[in-house]
Amino acid sequence: MRYVAAYMLATLGGNANPSQKDLENILGSVGIEVEKDKAAKVISELKGKDINQVIAEGEKKLASVPSGGGGAAAPAAAAGGGGGAAPAAKKKEEKKDEPEEESDDDLGFGLFD
Structure with missing residues (x-):
């Protein structure tokens, strides 16, 4: 890609x-x-x-490429039995309730030192 980009930069600069x-x-x-x-x-x-x-020919080719995605992931998650999502959500909620401790011990300096 870098060579194509350099070629394009040269042509945009006026070098045919x-x-x-x-x-x-x-x-x-x-x-x-x-x-x-x-x-x-x-x-x-x-x-x-x-x-x-x-570039125009390349755009036409890219337009014909299917770019959908994610369709297979949703059914795979639903096929897991449905019980896996609730415990994961519960764990996330528990972690949100706990305040995170901030420490600058590993930085080697303090803000007001």
Whole structure:
């Protein structure tokens, strides 16, 4: 992803066809060591393509990916017999009633020392 991001930054900066050296300069400016084979792969795949069109095509592909989730977790919890939720809630309530002790012993200093 870092190579794609660097390529996109270069194109947004006005460079229609970034080179490997351009990617190295961008990534090097934030302390990232460049793997030349990966940078070359990104450049060869995106060379001559309009980055806005590539992004639009990617959005279409992502729109077709199912992104639902969590549907399987609820039935699994309900199938547990129903008795497991009440004791857990009771334990949480008991802990809320007890005040938490605050200690700065491990910090090595006090606020007003």
